[in-house]
Amino acid sequence: MGFFFPFIGVASNGCLSVRWVAAELGRYERNVEQNESTYWLYFELLWREYFQWMLYHYGARFFRFKGIANKRPLTTFYAEAFMAWREGSTDFPIVNAAMRQLKHTGWISNRSRQLVASCLIHELGVDWRYGAAYFEQQLIDFDVAANYGNWQYLAGVGADPRGSRRFNLDKQAAQYDPDGSFVAKWLANEEPLF
Template structure:
């Protein structure tokens, strides 16, 4: 039987929840004492080489709210949550010494920025027992029907069909409560937007995403979207909408920072199907979770290629970059009103619909043939629901260097006619921009 570690640290990153949280569950099971940590890494809020912040105010505010709620929820489990506005490479070695920590539990990350931080710490802290878990998937890597990540198919449909046929989604983990004696003195504070170098703001009254961050808020949203309004039963029909909070589930923002797990959503859909009824619409939310998984597996398979100009295909295009064009695109000042409305919505709220994203990315990469990486970095800065794998996976897909076997280009005027036939969405945001 494994000897219990005296004290373990749970290092939270993009897994900011108490329920169905593998690292937390395992740390509690294998340790006498558990301490939790989150670092607001200043590098995440610095200016990029493109002249805008790596993370802007919208997602940062959502993150602050998430961390505040996580602190409350951890305290209910008698776990102290230390929060620092500092890089982990400085914080963690000091905590190891101060609390005689023997093991660190964390979610497994594999993209380059996160890996560099983890590897730097591992090299310095060789005596520490590192426990990393893949915990951001619907279909766990142990369960997928591919012996190696390099065997993941390049076409989504093949991946989906194989996984649906062979994988059973894991059950949710119930996190135990620790005794009060587990608590330690904690004088750390959660930073504000201004502490992180960002400006305070009021939520835009017209936003399609009027929600707050945090695990409890994610569950409130599920309750409203599934059980109160039963909008899940029409999800596929409405998901290409543009106006209002209920055309889609909006769960992507909570999924992105891990304040809810894909498994939790999946099992709640299954309960809904059993109690209310299953149809193509209810299935389609699971279908979207599988797409999310797929981009994560593509990122595992191809590594840094998802960030490179030629993408995973190694395709060479004559990419350009014109600063004036970038200003026109980000400020909603192009020749396409539909693109403009979507870009103004993003600039003022941190949100854009799925339909909008496909059109503005196609316009930037296929119409204007501008370097997609700069636009992808802008999305990273602005989007409330930024997820590294989905963001870059979608950008390479829409730029002709990713997993789109058809390499399609959107007819934006036709798209506007189809999805904003009465012009309500364009009126909403193009009029807003005049003030």
């Protein structure tokens, strides 16, 4: 049985209240079923709220190079590296596929968002704010707090005490695209798609 959200609880600006969604999710779990999907929906709601409150608390500091941790990341702006990332023409097929998907659909999965952000920051050495700004332009589900909060998290300038998050892109590709079908779909035409 699918998840159904009736139109009650919709705020005047067209958004759903997080409290309402959480209450409906709890009702669904009590009356229908509790499963891995309902767990992850609640988990992501918590992250969304966390970043909303972080933005509210830190204000303009949320957008600074050093982030809320006031730590200087070892990045700068490399125009060629940024353009290769944006166009999906890096040395990393999983990143290229995700960036092409983003360009064509306006959406990529949360895992892909983490992988492409990790690549831009840690492999290409580009200032995280350029990636965050590019996502702001491209994502159809863009949320300012979640976007900038997640980019800070990956750059190591956010609230996470463990520091930056660097993904092993080969390992991630093997785990999340073991048969290479995602990469094959988005890189079928090797000519630039843009």
